[in-house]
Amino acid sequence: MTVTRSYEVQDVFTPTRPARSTFVERQSVNDRLVAALETPGKQIVVYGYSGCGKTTLLVNKLHQLYENHITTRCYSGLTFEQLMLDAFDRLAPFYDSERTHTKTNKVSSSIQMNYLGIKGQMAGDSARQDQTKQLRVLPPQLTPQNLAIFLGETHCCWVLDDFHKIDSREKVKMAQVMKLFVDMADTYPELRIIAIGAVDTARQVIQFDREMDNRVSEVFVPLMTEAEIREIPDQGEKLLNFSLPPAIKNQVVRFSDGLASICHQLCLNICFAAEIRRTIEANIEINQDVLDKALELYVEESADTLKGAFDQAFRQSHGQTLNDGKVILRALLKYNQEGATKEEILAKIKRKQPEYKMPTLTNFLRHLQSPDRGELIRYDPASARYSFSENIYRAYAATYFEREQQKETRAQKTTVNVDAEDVLRHLIRDTLAH
């Protein structure tokens, strides 16, 4: 094959960034998203498990279909006022006077004046606030209505990434803004909010306002299928000019387990191990030794992160005899990836710990969903089930307890230290062998 363009390996395999050159089109999700994007006034909630490809899908589709968009990344503690200010700030390039002039009368001059007026006033306010160290306040003129006009005039949609992270009170206010955007769709058909969030995000938006029910399009992004995952190395091979024999590619796909980020990481490691930094002149074939090196690198990189998350989940206060984290995760492992309800988990726990109480379980299940405890599990209100938040956590937990059991039997002790790298190596061996 003749290679016409050179690519850097980090731009081809992107474990921590939205894929561009290896972006895989996902037909079923695409169709729903595109239909929603083409319906005037439709507000959109894109939701799915962590790492399933929500952000990537949006980034790529908006580039293909939308004139302009702005993105606000949400985090816990972010207020409605800060969200409004963030959107306002991100619109600045569109209202920058030089740029607006070059585009043929795109933005009406009175609206531009209005934007710049609010901006000017905020600059004055913040100079004053610097002295008193106060937070930025929302100027009275920056109403949701005005923000809608500023967005609408520039044919911009507003993406709220990680929407699930903001507090319920702020979500209620954002649902109201969505409603206003729906009402203004006659004037500005492209005006919309796209909220990207975790599995239960769609319900969170709708439950605040029944009227929003048919004005919000909910797009569920599933984990990637094996065929979709396979396209990542398929495309990467072409762009960088190397070949993965089928047996090796199968292992990469199997180990990725529906998560594109793992696939990107493994492919990147393969390139590192084969010393491919950018598109190469003469095609080379990757052998099992290279894959083994790549997996070893994966173990070294991931062990700390996985160990960190499990250490947090298993942390005990002084004098505590029962390790709630271990008890709960062991019980959860008895169910498949879909997880189990609280009652089912308790029933499993009670087989070994008949005294275990529901309030303790409820409390600890909440902890296990928080970053402070590694966010190992998630809750899906639609099915009322708890499950591992990522397949790799589930697999790691299974291997972890198995290794702990083996060591306990050998050492005849009650507590043993299980080495994270050792667990990961076993996990990889088992996954690739099945």
Ligand SMILES: Nc1ncnc2c1ncn2[C@@H]1O[C@H](COP(=O)(O)OP(=O)(O)OP(=O)(O)O)[C@@H](O)[C@H]1O
């Ligand atoms: N369609 C796709 N084609 C190729 N790679 C993809 C695709 N979708 C996602 N990826 C890759 O998968 C990883 C995770 O994707 P992304 O960050 O979009 O997921 P997410 O659902 O937004 O995750 P989070 O819940 O953590 O925000 C990234 O490495 C990205 O490059």
Ligand SMILES: [Mg+2]
């Ligand atoms: Mg994301």
